[in-house]
Structure formats: structure tokens, C-alpha cells
Amino acid sequence: MPGENLSRDEARVRAELLSVDGYEVALDLRSAVGGPDGDGDGTSSGPRTFRSVTTIRFRTARAGASTFADLVAPSVNAVTLNGQPLDPAVVFDGTRVALEELPEGENVLVVDAQCAYSRTGEGMHRFVDPEDGEVYLYTQYEPADSRRVFANFEQPDLKAPFRFEVTAPEGWTVWSNGAEESRDGEVRRFAETKPISTYITAIVAGPYHYVTDSYSRTFDDGTKLEIPLGALCRKGLARHFDADDVFLVTKQGLDFFHDNFDYPYPFGKYDQAFVPEYNLGAMENPGCVTFREEYIFRGKVTQASYESRANVILHEMAHMWFGDLVTMQWWDDLWLKESFADFMGVFAMVESTRFKDGWITFANNRKSWAYRADQLPSTHPITADIRDLEDAKLNFDGITYAKGASVLKQLVAYVGRDAFLEGARRYFKKHAYGNTQLGDLLSVLAETSGRDMTAWSRSWLQTAGVNSLTPVATYDSADRITELAVLQEAADSHPELRPHRVAVGLYRRAADGDLVRYARAEVDVAGPRTVVTELAGAERPELILVNDDDLTYCKVRFDEVSLATLRAHLGDMTDPLARALCWSALWNLTRDGLMPARDFVSLVLAFSGRESDIGVLQMLHTWTRTAHTHYAAPGWREEGGRALAEAALRELRIAEPGSEHQLAWARFFASVADSDTDFQLLSGLLDGSARIDGLDIDQELRWAFLSPLAAHGVADESAIDAELARDDTASGKRHQVRCLASRPSAAVKAQAWAGVVESDALSNALVEATITGFAQPSQRELLAPYTDKYFAAIERVWAERSIQIGVIVVKGLFPALQDDPSTLAATDAWLTAHEDAAPALRRLVLEARDDLARALRAQECDTAAAAESAV
Numbered sequence: 001m002p003g004e005n006l007s008r009d010e011a012r013v014r015a016e017l018l019s020v021d022g023y024e025v026a027l028d029l030r031s032a033v034g035g036p037d038g039d040g041d042g043t044s045s046g047p048r049t050f051r052s053v054t055t056i057r058f059r060t061a062r063a064g065a066s067t068f069a070d071l072v073a074p075s076v077n078a079v080t081l082n083g084q085p086l087d088p089a090v091v092f093d094g095t096r097v098a099l100e101e102l103p104e105g106e107n108v109l110v111v112d113a114q115c116a117y118s119r120t121g122e123g124m125h126r127f128v129d130p131e132d133g134e135v136y137l138y139t140q141y142e143p144a145d146s147r148r149v150f151a152n153f154e155q156p157d158l159k160a161p162f163r164f165e166v167t168a169p170e171g172w173t174v175w176s177n178g179a180e181e182s183r184d185g186e187v188r189r190f191a192e193t194k195p196i197s198t199y200i201t202a203i204v205a206g207p208y209h210y211v212t213d214s215y216s217r218t219f220d221d222g223t224k225l226e227i228p229l230g231a232l233c234r235k236g237l238a239r240h241f242d243a244d245d246v247f248l249v250t251k252q253g254l255d256f257f258h259d260n261f262d263y264p265y266p267f268g269k270y271d272q273a274f275v276p277e278y279n280l281g282a283m284e285n286p287g288c289v290t291f292r293e294e295y296i297f298r299g300k301v302t303q304a305s306y307e308s309r310a311n312v313i314l315h316e317m318a319h320m321w322f323g324d325l326v327t328m329q330w331w332d333d334l335w336l337k338e339s340f341a342d343f344m345g346v347f348a349m350v351e352s353t354r355f356k357d358g359w360i361t362f363a364n365n366r367k368s369w370a371y372r373a374d375q376l377p378s379t380h381p382i383t384a385d386i387r388d389l390e391d392a393k394l395n396f397d398g399i400t401y402a403k404g405a406s407v408l409k410q411l412v413a414y415v416g417r418d419a420f421l422e423g424a425r426r427y428f429k430k431h432a433y434g435n436t437q438l439g440d441l442l443s444v445l446a447e448t449s450g451r452d453m454t455a456w457s458r459s460w461l462q463t464a465g466v467n468s469l470t471p472v473a474t475y476d477s478a479d480r481i482t483e484l485a486v487l488q489e490a491a492d493s494h495p496e497l498r499p500h501r502v503a504v505g506l507y508r509r510a511a512d513g514d515l516v517r518y519a520r521a522e523v524d525v526a527g528p529r530t531v532v533t534e535l536a537g538a539e540r541p542e543l544i545l546v547n548d549d550d551l552t553y554c555k556v557r558f559d560e561v562s563l564a565t566l567r568a569h570l571g572d573m574t575d576p577l578a579r580a581l582c583w584s585a586l587w588n589l590t591r592d593g594l595m596p597a598r599d600f601v602s603l604v605l606a607f608s609g610r611e612s613d614i615g616v617l618q619m620l621h622t623w624t625r626t627a628h629t630h631y632a633a634p635g636w637r638e639e640g641g642r643a644l645a646e647a648a649l650r651e652l653r654i655a656e657p658g659s660e661h662q663l664a665w666a667r668f669f670a671s672v673a674d675s676d677t678d679f680q681l682l683s684g685l686l687d688g689s690a691r692i693d694g695l696d697i698d699q700e701l702r703w704a705f706l707s708p709l710a711a712h713g714v715a716d717e718s719a720i721d722a723e724l725a726r727d728d729t730a731s732g733k734r735h736q737v738r739c740l741a742s743r744p745s746a747a748v749k750a751q752a753w754a755g756v757v758e759s760d761a762l763s764n765a766l767v768e769a770t771i772t773g774f775a776q777p778s779q780r781e782l783l784a785p786y787t788d789k790y791f792a793a794i795e796r797v798w799a800e801r802s803i804q805i806g807v808i809v810v811k812g813l814f815p816a817l818q819d820d821p822s823t824l825a826a827t828d829a830w831l832t833a834h835e836d837a838a839p840a841l842r843r844l845v846l847e848a849r850d851d852l853a854r855a856l857r858a859q860e861c862d863t864a865a866a867a868e869s870a871v
Contacts, residue, residue: 004072004095004389004803005388005389005390006070006144006154006155006388006389007387007388008330008331008332008386008387008388011155011157011330012330013067014067014068014153014155014158015155015157015158016061017060017061017062017065017067018058018059018060018061018067018153018158019058019059019061019158020056020057020058020059020153020158020159020160021057021058021059021106021160021161022056022057022160022161022162022163022192023054023055023056023057023150023152023160023161023162023163024054024055024163024165025052025053025054025055025150025162025163025164025165026052026053026054026164026165026166026167027050027051027052027053027149027150027164027165027166027167027203028050028051028052028166028167029050029124029137029166029167029168029169029174029205030050030167030168030169030186031048031049031050031051032048032050032117032126032135032137032168032169032205032206033135033169035048046074047074047116047117048116048117048126049073049074049075049114049115049116049117050114050115050117050124051077051112051113051114051115052073052111052112052113052114052115052149052150052151053110053111053112053113054109054110054111054113054150054151054152055108055109055110056069056108056109056110056111056151056152056153057106057107057108058106058107058109058153059105059106059107060102060103060104060105060107061104062104063102063103063104064101064102065101065102066098066099066100066101066102067099067102068096068097068098068099069096069097069099069109069111069151069152069153070095070096070097070144070147070151070152070153070154071092071095071096071097071111071113071147071150071151071152072094072095072115072123072145072147072148073094073113073114073115073116073148074114074115074116075088075113075114076088076092076097076111076112076113076114077112077113077114078110078111078112079091079092079097079109079110079111079112080108080109080110081099081107081108081109081110082103082107082108082109083108095147097109097111097151109151111150111151113150113151115148115149115150116148117137118148119762119763119764120279120763120764120801120802120804120805121140121277121278121279121764121765121804122140122141122145122148122279122802122803122804123139123140123141123145123146123148123149124137124138124139124148124149124203125137125138125139125140125275125277127275127276127277127730127763129234129235129236129276129729129730130728130729130730130733131236131728131729131730132235132236134206134207134234134235135206136205136206136207136208136234136275136276137203137204137205137206138202138203138204138205138273138275138278138290139201139202139203139204139290140278140279140280140283140290141198141199141200141201141202141283142199142200142280142283142396143199143331143389143392143393144198144199144389144392145199146198146199146201147198149203152198153198154198154199155197155198155330156197156198156199156327156328156329156330156331156435157197157327157329157330157435158197158198159195159196159197159327159433159434159435160195160196161192161193161194161195161196162177162178162192162193162196162201163178163189163190163191163192163193164176164177164178164189164190164201164203165187165188165189165190166187166188166190166203166205167186167187167188168186168188168205169186170186171207172205172206172207173205173206173207173208173210174188174203174204174205175202175203175204175205175230175232175271175273175288176190176201176202176203176204176287176288177190177193177196177200177201177202177267177285177286177287177288178190178191178192178193178268178269178287179191179228179268179269179287191268193267193286193287194266194267194286194433195433196286196324196327196433197327200283200284200285200286200323200324201285202283202285202287202288202290204232204271204273204275204288204290206234207235208232208233208234208235208273209232209233209234209235209237209238209241210230210231210232211230211231211232211241211243211247212228212229212230212231213229213230213231213243213247213251214226214227214228214229215227215229215250215251215254215270217254217255217258217264219264225258225264225265227254227265227268227269227270228268228269228270229247229250229251229269229270229271229272230269230270230271230272231243231246231247231271231272231273231274232271232272232273232274233273233274233275233293233296234274234275234276234293234730236729236730237274237293237296237298240296240297240298241274241296242296242297245306246272246309246313249309249310249313249314249353250270250272250313250317252348252352252353253313253314253317253348253352253353254270254317255352256314256348256351256352257317257318257320257321257344257348260421260424261321261421261424261425261428262425263321263325263425263428263429263432265320266286266320266325266432267286267287267320267324268287269287270287270289271287271288271289272289272290272291272313273288273289273290273291274290274291274292274293274295274296275290275291275292275293276293276730276765277730277763277764277765278290278291278292278293279764279804280292281312281315282312282313282315282316283316284316284319284320284323284324284337284341286320286324289316289317291312291313291316295308295309295312297700298698298699298700298731299698299699299700299701300663300696300698300700300701301663302614302615302618302660302663302664303355303614303615303660304361304614304615304618306355307349307355307357307358307361307615308361310349310353310355311345311346311349311355311358311361312345314344314345314346314348314349314353315341315342315344315345316341316345317345317348318340318341318344318345318348319337319341321424321428322336322337322340322341322344322424323336323337323338323340323341325428325432325433326427326428326431326432326433326434326435326436327434327435327436328435328436328437329435329436329437330386331384331386331389331391331392331395332383332384332385332386332437333383333436333437333438334384334386334392334395334396334400335382335383335384335400335404335461336436336437336438336441338396338400338401338404339382339400339401339403339404339405339407339408340404340405340408342366342401342402342404342405343404343405343408343409346358346359346361346362346366346405357576357577357613357615359550359577360576360577360580360613360615360616361615361616362405362409362550363550363577363580363581363584364580364581364583364584364613364615364616364619365615365619366401366402366405366406367402367403367406367550367553367584368584368587368619368623369398369401369402370398370399370401370402370403370406370466370553371398371466371555371588371591372398372591373397373398373399373402373403374398374399374403374464374465374466375465375466375491375850376846376847376850376851377846377847377849377850378394378843378846378847379399379464379465379494380395380399380464381399381461381462381463381464382399382400382403382404382407382460382461382462383438383461383462384399384400387839390803390838390839390840391839391840393803393807393840394807394840394843394844399464403466403553406552406553407460407461407553409550409551409553410460410500410501410551410552410553411445411456411460413501413551413552414451414456414501415445415448415449415451416449419445419448419449419450420445420448420449422448423441423444423445423447423448423449426444426447426448427440427441427444430444438457438461442454442457455499456499459496459498459499460498463494463496463498464494464496465490465491465493465494465495465496466491466553466554466555467488467489467490467496467497467498467500467554467555468488468489468490468554468555468556468557469486469487469488469500469502469525469546469547469554469555469556469557470486470487470489470546470557470558470559471484471485471486471487471504471544471546471557471558471559471562472484472485472486472487472559473485473541473544473559475540479539479540480537480538480539480540481535481536481537481538481539481540482536483531483536484504484531484532484535484536484538484544485529485530485531485532486502486504486523486525486529486530486532486546487528487529488500488525488527488528488529488530489528497526497527497528499524499525499526500524500525500526500547500551500552500554501522501523501524501525501551501552502522502523502525502546502547502548502551502552502554503520503521503522503547503548503549503551504520504521504522504523504532504535504544504545504546504548505517505519505520505544505545505548505549505578506518506519506520506535506538506539506541506543506544506545507541507542507543507544507545507565507573507578508539508541508542508543509542509569509572513569513572514572514573514574515542515543515565515569515570515572515573515574516573516574516575517545517548517575517578518539518541519535519538519539519541520548521534521535522551525552541562542561542562542565542569543558543561543562543565543566544558544559544562545562545578545581545582547581548578548581549577550577550581555585555588555592556581556582556584556585556588557585557589558585566582566586566603567599567603570582570583570603570606570607571606571607571610571611576612576613576616579611579613579616580613580616583616583619583620586600586603587600587623590623590627590631590858591631591854591858593854593857593858593860593861594861595861596861596862596864596865596866597627597628597631597632597633597640597858597859597861597862598632598633598636598640598862598865598866599865600623600624600627600631601624601627601628601632601640601643601644604620604623604624605643605644605647608620608621608624608651609647609651609654614660614661614664617661617664618664621664621667621668621671624644625671625672628640628641628644628672629777629817630816630819630851630855630858631855631858631859631862632859632862633859633862633863633866634819634859635863635866636862636866641672641674642674642675644672645669645672645673645674645675645678648665648668648669648672649669649678649681651665652665652666652669652692652695653692656694657692657693657694657695658694658695658696659694662692662694662695663695663701666692666695666701666704667701667704670682670704670705670707670708671704671708673708673712674712674778678708679708679709679712679714682705682706682708682709683709683714683715685697685705686702686705686706686709699726699727699732700731702723702726702727703723703727703732703735703739706719706720706723706735706739707735707738707739707742710739710740710742710743710773711739711742711743711744711773711776711778711779712744712778713743713744713745715739716743717740717743720736720739720740721736723735723736723739724736733766734765734766734769735769737766737769737770737773738769738770738772738773739773740752740773741769741770741771741772741773741774742773742774742776744776744778744779744782745782746782749774749779749782749783749786752770752771752773752774753774753786753789753813755770756770756771756774756809756813757789757793757797757809757813760800760801760805764804764805764808767805767808767809768808768812771808771809771812771813772812774812774813775812775813775816775817777817779817780817780818783815783817783818784818786813786815787815787818787823787826788826790813790814790815791826791827791829791830794809794810794830794841794845795834795837795841797809797810798810798837798838798840798841799838803840806841807844810841810844810845810848811844811848814845814848814852816848816851816852816855819852819855819856819859820856821856823852824849824852824853824856827845827848827849827852828849830845831845831846831849
């Protein structure tokens, strides 16, 4: 990644000098087809390229100044500045076009370049469908990859209108942010956009399957808004594409945001493209939103998957206002769009769609991402210090998204829903098509709420770390509460104690055995100890739940009586949100080395079969696998694995036939299968010699069953290839690559390692599939030699590969399964010897080190618990 970085200081200086009046971008994409698969355009060696001609009209604030335009391209054909040709060999260095001695006022820059198609999901990604040989293109830019497609000023605060012209192969359809205005043979011209940032411009092109609909709304003043809707995917996925449900959620979301934002959707049409080999969940390009195609379900999935898709659709829709209409000035304030979109996505989903339990998923799933990120050494305030683009790339994390959304949920409880939404409305109207910083939002919220936002912002947005809240109660002789206090603690590294608006719930068992809430009070927690006066005199509870209803962002702790109640009666808790909060708190205790991993596994085995919320159940399955793989004492893994497989099979057999719970338990059973008997059953389900009533073994489930057979050496290469023959699709290819890399063979591991570390031939999706297959918990000894190889390779990989591939390799191949102190020492040795390595690379290694150290502490806790029980 040499030479591709851009610093905040460089961006600030350029923004002070320039304003951009508009872009005209002409792309010739006919070279996407023809010639050999892979690199080259069929006529020359090197990367396959396309012609990109960009005209930028901009103004400079003073005469004689110098600056640069951004462009990452193999070559430049010509550069013209104000009608004068410039020598590309002199002004272009591979990443920047130097602009010297600019006159004050109007300027016109024209750059004619050969840009490269991508196989990493960055820039103009090119995908060849193995099923039918068709070529599909799409762009993905955030934070700064539009410069791989056209010359520009690549920073969010230099907004401008864009006009795109695309020449594409015959038979293709092309989409961009604006609607297609005209077509002349193979040339398509698109309507000029509103002023937007470079990173949210978009092109999607190819023989996509396209479905249309429309949305209309009449406002109180009688004006009518018409929005053409479109949804597209590869032809090979058309038979699986439930576009009607996508449109249903889209229309429900548009209704919600128009009801609450009082600012009509400003970008004309609303296309949603589901594209292959996508690195993200989705991207909020106005008028042309892109999604990973895995949101089109090839087989049966649970309602949690549909809820997840709806949440992403609404998250991206929220961005049309938070992020696209009003955009952060620099990546320091990334939260101004991502935190809001994360919060508003759930808010809209719960209030406007069929997914009414979205806040349960948020509490149980989304916030767990935030809790993990906020305890890493790389944790940062929600308003972060982003020095450059590499920092920005790594800050799309659990802090910016999930913690930020959690804090906004707490803010709504603090200022009130009406004040919050009125603040948003004023923010949009005041800053439409502009750029903002933290203070711009706080000022309107202060206006609408009447509250001083300064102290709240300092505590919640400008400091890092997560607080723990623990209840402490005393009782009188009549078993009534004399005092209930909430203790607040913070880590030594981030000692900030924050104001929390929390609900405290008291629970006890009813006559029928259900664990129910009988008292509740809200209180403003401040400082290390806060008394909940309203609950004095209440009867003694069996469980005290701090942060009941999930109003704030904190780690919940329990007193000893409450913890004992959960160990015996967690499954009797009837409220699904309260139950999810308890599961989350127990998981945090396990991660923090305060609850033995085997105890958490035992709780899951005892009570997860009674869990009604499918999303919570699937999250418990994920946590349990992590507990068993990373946090359990090594000596207990065999016993624990056997217990998991037996319990999973038992629940699978008793689950309602055809239910989503049956499907979830089937997938979980496959993921923990570890005996010959287990493998025999999976093999029988695949070949039809065994069956479980109601369980439909569709193609996706077939791959889920084949995966453990490959990893344990039961299924060989011929069996994997035979499965690919059944499913010779892009999805099938990814599954095949993963299964091949998972086989328990030293030669297989060497080949997989070479494929991702020593070669750049694989696409981003196949790199990920290979790494997922490579690292198998049952193969620790086989993977041991790769610890030294990892540390020897990562700096070179980071320097030579794109940042996206670098992140995938550095995170995915860290030797986390070599969970012993020697691996921790090797990590520390690398960090000590590479203090001058790229900060983003060091951050990734530091985070992986922290996860490993946490695992070792948890294993010590689990080992100590086993020793105590043996006495």
C-alpha cells in the first residue's frame, strides 16, 4: 500500500484551498469482457484495465498555490490543466496527479487514465460467474477507493455534483447514482447528482437480473413524491431472489423516515444491488445502494437472517440523510453517520416492519461487538482521532457502529424521543449537502432538548471504555430491601465513570415457577455509588437486573444470589429481552475470566433448548463454540466437545419438525460434531441413508454438513469436488475452496498458506474462504509450524497487498489456536521488533494479542474451577 495514504492534515490544507464545482466522468467498460480470465485485457500483459476520462471543474482560493488530485491507476494517457497538456511522466506518480502554480478562481483538470479492474472488492470489482461465464462489475469506495476508478479529490468534505457516462458491452445494463438520461448505442449517460462525496458515487454494470417497483407519498402540503425502486442480483441468483420482501421493507422504511425526518428523500431513484464478493454488509451510495449477495438466501434460513437483512436495508436508508445528505467533514466524525444509521436502522425496523423484537437482537448481538471492541487496546472514543486513511479503514468497528448506536439509544432516554428527532430534523435542514463536525449536532440537540450536551458528550463521545454496574442490596428482618445501590466501576486504563440512565428490575419466581419482574425503578447513575431510593421497602428479590430494558451501555454484573438464581432458573425467565440481557451478562463474565467457560457451556446446555428467540439461540451457539474453542481449559475440551455434540443432537431430534429451531440446531450440531457416530449421521443425511423428520437438506445445509466431514478427514477431495458438481455456482465454489483448505493434511495447509500469503491470484472472497478453512480448532498441532511463518510474513503482506486483503490475512491467519504463553511471547517479540511498522498493522496485531491474552486468562479461570471441584 505504499504511497496510497492521505493524512488528515493534507486533506485540511486541500479543503482550505479548493472548492469543487463538478465532475464529468466517462468510463469505457467494454474491456471487462473478452480475453483470458484473470489479469490482462486480452491484448497485453499486466492487469486488465479500462479507460477513465475525468473532467474536474474546481476553484482555488489563491493564485500560485499547488495541490494534487488523487488517482490510483497503472497508467495515465494524458493530463490537461486549463487547456495546457502536462506530461504524465512528470505529474503522475502512481497515486497522485501534481497540480502546480494554480491560478486563483476557476480551473479545469482533465485526466485520461487506464484504471485497473479489481479482484479485492476495492474500486471497480470484476467478477466472472463460474456458473455461466457472465461478467459482473460493481464499485466499492469507502473510505477512499473511487480514485481507483477516476481522478478526483478523495476526501469527504470536497463535495460536488457528478455526471457519469459509461460505455458498456452490448446486452449489459448499467446503474449509477442518477437515473439513466440517454443512451446512444453502447454509451449510457446518467443524470447529474446532487453534491455528494466521492466515496458514495457508484457504478454497477453487467447482465444483472433487475426487478422494479415504485414508492409514492403525498405530503401535507399536497406535493407528491415518486421514487422509482429497483432491486438487482446476478442471473444465477434470480430464482432465489425474494425482491417483494426487499421492496416491502424498503417502502416501510421510506414511510418511517419521511414520518420522522420531515425531509423528503433527495436522491431521485432508489436502486438496491446485491453483488458478488462484497467485502462489507452494504454501502449507502445514494440512489444505488450495494449489498453483499449473501442477503439473497439460497436455502432455508431462520427469521434472524430476514431480520438482519431488514436491519441492513434500513441502516443504509438512514444513511441517505445521516451521511449522504449531511456528511462528516473528516473520518474523525465517522460516528455522525455510522452510529446514527446503526441506531436508526433498528429504530425504524422495530417501529415500521414485522421485526418487532429488533432491540433484543441489538442487546444480545450488536452490543456484544461493541463490548469486545471497547476492551481492546485499540479502543477509542466514539469521536476518534483519525490521522489518515489507514486509520479510517480500521475505524469501521464496534465502537463507531454498535457502541455509538448504544449511546444514541441512551441519549434518547436522556433527552426524550421528540427532542432527539426534532434535533435531527433541524440538523438536516441546516446542513443539507454540507459537511459537519461533532459540535454541529450537539448544538441542535441542545436547542431541542434544553439540556447542556457538553458534559454528556465529554463522558460518552470523547472517552473510551465500558463501565460495569453491579447491584448491592441490604435487607431487614422482614426480608425487605433497606437499601439497594448500584456500584459503577471502570477499567484502570479508562477510568471514566459516566452518567447512566438505567432501569433496575426485581425478579422472583411466581407460583407457576416463572421468573418474572415484580418491581422496577429508573435512576440516574452517577459516580461510583448510586442508591435506588424508589426500591427501598420492596420484598427480597431472587434476581436484581441492572440495566433492565437495556437503556444504557454497560456491562451488567450480578450479586451472588442473583447469579445463583440464573444458574438454576434462567430458562424460567419469561421476558425475552431480560433473558437476552442476562445471557449477554453471563457471556461478559466468561470473557472476563470471572465465570469458568465450562459453567457457561453448562448453562447453555441446560437452558438454550427453551430459548424462544431464534436470534438469541443462534448467538448462544456462536458464544458456546468460542467458549469451548478458546476459553475452556485444554484438558476439558474433549469432554466439553462431546457434551456439546450430544446436547446438540438431542435438541435437533426433539425440535419441532420443519421449524427454524430445528434448522439452527442442525447447523450447530454440524459445527460441533466430533465423533465417528456424529460423522456417520452427517454422511447419512447427505447420502439419504439417514433422515430427521422435517429437516430439509437443501444445498446450503449440505455444505454445512460436508464441512466438518472434510475437516476431520472423513470426506476427501473427490467428495468435495462431487459436491461442487452438484452446486457449480459462485457460492458453491467458495464452499469448495473452504472445505478443501480444511482437510487435515500438512500438504493441504502448505498449499492454502501459499495461496493467500505468497500469491495474489485469489479474489477477496476466495482468500477469505481459504483462511476460514485453514484454521480448524481440531488441527492445532498441524497448524503449529505457521506461528513463526506468520510473523515473518505479515509486514511484507501489508506492504504489497491492498489494505482490504492485508486486513483479511493479518486477522485471519493470526495463530489464535496456538493458545499458550509461547505464542503470546512471539507476538510481543514481533511488536517490540517492529515499533516502526505501519500503525494500522500494529493495531491488528495488538488486537489479536489481546484476544489471545484474554483466552489464556479465561483458561486459567476454567482450570482453577476444575481444580476446586476436584477437591
